[in-house]
Amino acid sequence: MATAFLPGISHSCTNFPPPAPAPEKSRRSVRPSLRRCRSGAGRFRAMVQQQTFQGPPAAYAREMERLSAKESLLLAFKDAGGLQSLISGKTTEMQRIDVNERIVGLEQLNPTARPTTSPFLDGRWNFEWFSAGSPASFAARFVFERSPTTLANLLGLDMLLKDGYSKITANLRFLNSIESKFFLTTKLSLEGHMRMKEEYVEALLDTPTVSQEVVPEQLKGPLGQATGALEQLPLPIRDAFANGVKIPLSGTFQRLFIISYLDDEILITRNSAGAPDVLTRLESSPASAPSDTVI
Numbered sequence: 616m617a618t619a620f621l622p623g624i625s626h627s628c629t630n631f632p633p634p635a636p637a638p639e640k641s642r643r644s645v646r647p648s649l650r651r652c653r654s655g656a657g658r659f660r661a662m663v664q665q666q667t668f669q670g671p672p673a674a675y676a677r678e679m680e681r682l683s684a685k686e687s688l689l690l691a692f693k694d695a696g697g698l699q700s701l702i703s704g705k706t707t708e709m710q711r712i713d714v715n716e717r718i719v720g721l722e723q724l725n726p727t728a729r730p731t732t733s734p735f736l737d738g739r740w741n742f743e744w745f746s747a748g749s750p751a752s753f754a755a756r757f758v759f760e761r762s763p764t765t766l767a768n769l770l771g772l773d774m775l776l777k778d779g780y781s782k783i784t785a786n787l788r789f790l791n792s793i794e795s796k797f798f799l800t801t802k803l804s805l806e807g808h809m810r811m812k813e814e815y816v817e818a819l820l821d822t823p824t825v826s827q828e829v830v831p832e833q834l835k836g837p838l839g840q841a842t843g844a845l846e847q848l849p850l851p852i853r854d855a856f857a858n859g860v861k862i863p864l865s866g867t868f869q870r871l872f873i874i875s876y877l878d879d880e881i882l883i884t885r886n887s888a889g890a891p892d893v894l895t896r897l898e899s900s901p902a903s904a905p906s907d908t909v910i
Contacts, residue, residue, distance in 0.1 A: 681724040685881060688717040688893070692743050701744065702755050702769060714744060718891050722875045722883060729808045730874035739897045740882055742772040746890030750774075750813070754785045754799045770794075773897060779803050781813070795823040809873045815864040822859050 695701070695710035727733050745751040751772055770786040785797040798819040804812045875891070876883035882894040 677724065681721070681726065684717065684721040684724055688714070688721055688881075689743075689895075691717045692893075698742060698744075698772060699769065715891070718744075718883060718893060721881070725876045727877040730877035731805055731808060731811055733877055735877050735879050736874075736882070737776050740774045740776065740894035741897050742774065742892070742894055744891065744893040745772075746886060746888075746892055749884075749886065749890075749892045750781070750783050750799050750801055750815070751892065753815075754783050754797055754818075774894065776803075780816075793823045796821040806871065809875070810871060811874070812869060812871050814869040815867055817864050818862040820860045820862075 691710075691714045695706050695714055700706045727735065730736065742751045745755075751774070754772065755769065768788045770788055772783070772785050775782045775784070779802065781801045781803055783799040783801075785799075787795045787797065798821065800816040800818075802814045802816055804814075806812050870886060872884045872886050874882070875885050880896050882896070884892045884894075886892075
C-alpha cells in the first residue's frame with residue numbers, strides 16, 4: 616500500500632503512539648504515621664515513620680482517615696491543656712466535648728477486631744485522658760487530695776501492662792525539690808474479645824528522694840533535721856519506711872471495661888458508664904526502674 620508523504624515532516628522512522636500508562640498498583644505511600652516522644656507532661660514532639668500501604672483504594676482511604684483521626688485527637692489533647700489541666704479541673708466543657716467527639720471518630724476506625732488478646736496490648740502506656748472512675752483518676756486523687764496543687768506537681772502518669780496485671784505509676788514532685796512515686800497495681804482477667812475485668816490489688820507510696828541542688832535555702836535546715844531523725848529510728852521501722860508505704864486493696868474495688876480502640880500507638884478503653892481513657896504507647900521504658908516488676 617502506498618504511503619503518502621507530506622512536506623516538512625520527516626519519515627525516516629515509523630511513529631508509534633506513546634505507550635499506555637501502566638495500571639495503578641495497589642502499593643501506596645501513606646502519610647507518615649505519628650511517632651512521639653514525651654518531653655514533659657502534656658507536651659509532645661512529633662516523629663515520623665514512613666509506611667507503605669498495600670491494598671485496594673477503599674482500604675487505603677480508610678487508613679488515611681484513621682491516621683488523620685489519630686493526629687486530630689492528639690492535637691485536641693494539646694489544645695485542652697493536657698493531663699495537668701484535666702487533673703486541676705481547668706479543662707473547659709467545650710474542650711471536653713471536642714476531645715470526646717474525636718475519640719468517638721477514632722473508635723469507629725478501630726483496626727483490631729480482638730483487642731483483649733492482641734499482642735499490641737502489653738507494654739508501657741502513657742495516660743493522655745482519663746475518666747472519673749479509672750485507676751488513673753484514683754491515683755491522681757489519692758495524691759492531690761492530700762497535697763495542695765500549689766505544692767505538688769504531677770510529672771507523668773503511665774501504665775505497664777504485663778502478664779495479666781497492670782501497674783499505674785504517678786511521678787510526683789513536691790516543693791519543686793522532693794520527688795516520689797505512687798504505684799497502683801491491678802489484676803486483669805479476660806471477659807471477651809473486647810471486655811476485661813480489673814481488680815485493685817495494692818497501692819504503694821514510694822519513699823521520697825530529695826534533690827539537694829534545688830532545695831531552697833529556707834528548707835535545707837528542716838530537711839536535715841528530718842533526715843537525722845530518721846537515722847535514729849529503730850532498724851525495722853527505718854527499713855519499712857525505706858521500702859515505701861503499702862496499702863492493701865484486694866477486694867475493695869473492681870470494674871468492667873471494654874477496649875474500644877487499639878493499635879501499636881493508641882489504646883482507648885471505656886468503663887461501664889461509657890467514660891473513656893486514652894493512652895499512647897511510650898517509645899521506651901526506664902531501663903532500671905523496679906516498677907517494671909508488676910507483682
